[in-house]
Amino acid sequence: MSTRPLLKVTGVETLVCDAGWRNYFFLKLSTDDPAVTGWSEYDEGFGSPGVGAVIEQLARRLVGYDVFQHERFFTEASCLTRPAPGSVIGQALGALENAMLDAKAKALGVPCYELLGGKLRGTVPVYWSHCPTWRINHPTHYGKRVTDLAGVTRAAAEATERGFKALKTNLFLHDEGDAYAWRPGFAVPFEPGLNVTPRLLRNIRAHLEALREGAGPDTEILIDLNFNAKPEGMLRILREIADLPLFWVEIDSTQPQALAHVRQHSAHPIASCETVFGVRGFLPYLQHQAIDVGIVDTVWNGVWQSMKIAAACDAYDVNVAPHNFYGDLCTLMNLHFAAAVPNLRVMEVDVDRLPWEHELYTHGPEIRNGELIVPDRPGWGTDPIEAAIRARPPKGSGGLLQYKRS
Structure with missing residues (x-):
């Protein structure tokens, strides 16, 4: 029987910064181990406005989950969003899964490819x-x-x-x-x-x-x-x-x-x-x-x-x-x-x-x-630097929704 302690999700936060003609979007996943934070990057500029809002809704379900149970969470969240699969819901699920993988790998002290x-x-x-x-x-x-x-x-x-x-x-x-x-x-x-x-x-x-x-x-x-x-x-x-x-x-x-x-x-x-x-x-x-x-x-x-x-x-x-x-x-x-x-x-x-x-x-x-x-x-082998992200406030919109010839 496994004696591995649970590594629980304690919070999910999204951060956005200016990235020239578009914005960059990040998901920060906190755990009850202060030394383990999971990160992922997602996107709203490629025809996908609202991914962050979906992440916020799904994150309420994720808090308290064991980081190691990313397949369980993905499956459960897919069931709960079954009437509207894919699109921004699928992207929000992907962002959460990717941050869980980062946290899991860091907890084990291994690269994600392992x-x-x-x-x-x-x-x-x-x-x-x-x-x-x-x-x-x-x-x-x-x-x-x-x-x-x-x-x-x-x-x-x-x-x-x-x-x-x-x-x-x-x-x-x-x-x-x-x-x-x-x-x-x-x-x-x-x-x-x-x-x-x-x-x-x-x-x-x-x-x-x-x-x-x-x-x-x-x-x-x-x-x-x-x-x-x-x-x-x-x-x-x-x-x-x-x-x-x-x-x-x-x-x-x-x-x-x-x-x-x-x-x-x-x-x-x-x-x-x-x-x-x-x-x-x-x-x-x-x-x-x-x-x-x-x-x-x-x-x-x-x-x-x-x-x-x-x-x-x-x-x-x-x-x-x-x-x-x-x-x-x-x-x-x-x-x-x-x-x-x-x-x-x-x-x-x-x-x-x-x-x-x-x-x-x-x-x-x-x-x-x-x-x-x-x-x-x-x-993943890198972490976003929060201070640098917060120092570059995002545009109101970007990417396809704000495209113009320049």
Whole structure:
């Protein structure tokens, strides 16, 4: 019979700080051991307003729970929210689960990857995400403003020079004198038909060719189409870029059968599912053979639940890639998942960061030769610094809800 003492949750607090064009969101989980505090990072800016309010409601149920019983809490809370699964409720559950994992690992004095089955790899291959997206969309915050195709080429060359083996980009128009994002799936511009035009096709191809010129022949290029076209338009885009060497084409779709049709006609691997929750959500995409790579958002799903999603993907011979475009704590959370999951393809990481971002954490991610180094410190391997967070009051809103061309 176990003699392990209970480690009870005594409180849950959310903290928010300014992060340039968006906010960063943190969850602090206190226990009855003053030396053990669990942390996680979550997000409300990616179309998910209200996650913090749901956390507040669910936390009332969590107080008094044994930190080690994260599966019990997740299951109980899922039952209590069964009429409205996923979305902001799923993300709140994921944030709470991730903080419990951090506290549990710290109580045991081990890295979180030990809770996931152990470390399979000490370094994790990454791709430079949003290259040069952030420099086009948010130059005020990230610098190195990109305004034309020559700037796109320079950004890709920098990625290769810094040792990255892959980079991912988004959709842009370059033929009006200044580069700007094409994101009708997120109402930028507002074009709910999501129709693809010859002009857009020309710009996508020109952008990819500029990236290839700068990156050279050995750096992989990924493109993210998001929700910015319907299947008919996706097929037009895929035909336009069929002859270009690409690592994958990333597509968001709520219709597994439609995505399977697109994949059947694609010359490139299709990655998807970054907005999908749980094994039940992934299963139709696997059953219909709609994806070559399953993108798992461990921040939304919770890392423990994400291991189940990865196992389901593995049963269908599909590899996974963590969705990671948040703060440094999220990068470390995803890194432990990537270190432990057998069927890993690659990990996403944003390289362009705010100049003061390192002040928010005790330890930042370490990238060497295009790979993330897996830390062996207890828990996630970093803690947010409360004083630094509180010193940067959040915006009223951020992310998609406050997006503007800058």
